Amino acid sequence: MSRRRQIYEGKAKILYEGPEPGTIIQYFKDDATAFNAQKKGTINGKGVLNNRISEHIFTRLNHIGVPNHFIRRLNMREQLVRQVEIVPIEVIVRNVAAGTLSKRLGIEEGTPLPRTLIEYCLKDDALGDPLIAEEHIACFGWASQEEMNEIADMAIRVNDFMSGLFSAINIRLIDFKLEFGRIWDGDFSRLILADEISPDGCRLWDMDSNEKLDKDRFRRDLGGEVEAYQEVARRLGLLPEGDENEVLDLEQHRKKRGK
Ligand code: 5GP
Secondary structure, three states, rough: OOOOOOEEOOOOEEEOOOOOOOOOEEEEOEEEEEEOOEOOOOOOOOOHHHHHHHHHHHHHHHHOOOOOOOEEEEOEEEEEEOOOEOOEEEEEEEEEEEEHHHHHOOOOOOEHHHHHHHHEEOOOOOOOOOOOHHHHHHHHHOOHHHHHHHHHHHHHHHHHOOOHHOOOOEEEEEEEEEEEEEEEOOOOOEEEEEEOOOOOOOOEEOOOOOOOOOOOOHHHHOOOOHHHHHHHHHHOOOOOOOOOOHHHHHHHHHOOOOO
């Protein structure tokens, strides 16, 4: 097999040049980082699960008309996506207080918010992805006002869809992060949803027990990370019927079958 050209290596993914112009291959790693990469580790099988979960959510979002970069899953750890120019903003959507919102404003974790809150952070690892206001985005030209309106509209649609998707499997969607990208056609661009949607970038709590089924298990040293991600995949119907074996067994099994 010819070596593919690596474009970028991030904390949880590697991007390779895709087979056709305008495409990229996203490879999902098992590496996990938290607190601006001050905490590092590996969650065996995470990449396989995130690839599958993100495929599922992006495919469903496509069905309801939320444009996104996903083209198709290639194998257990890779998916083909459209190449975009990433908007350098992390869009955080919150339904329930948790994480940095709770810390910053002294609101107890688990307190439902009176309305959905959208926050923006600058995508800049060196600065620790600082919280920014729309004023900063306009002032520094990171996105136009038209783009920001579109981002907010899409974020709300994604939130409505995902809240329903997860509540149907007894999971409360506390908050999540989205990233958007531009696709250029001459001088004109349009925005689509990019990156990934997985338990790495969402807070997902079991509706009855409030058990955390997301990356907070790693961030807070709770253990059972892969089991939590697997539980999300299982409830979404993404693991083989009647086979709740370790996801790595699944990867080995597929490898043997050459898929
Ligand atoms: P918080 O600001 O409370 O740490 O995070 C809010 C939500 O956005 C959480 O669901 C968290 O997983 C997600 N999030 C925020 N920043 C990042 C990031 O840099 N990477 C990932 N994977 N998720 C993030």
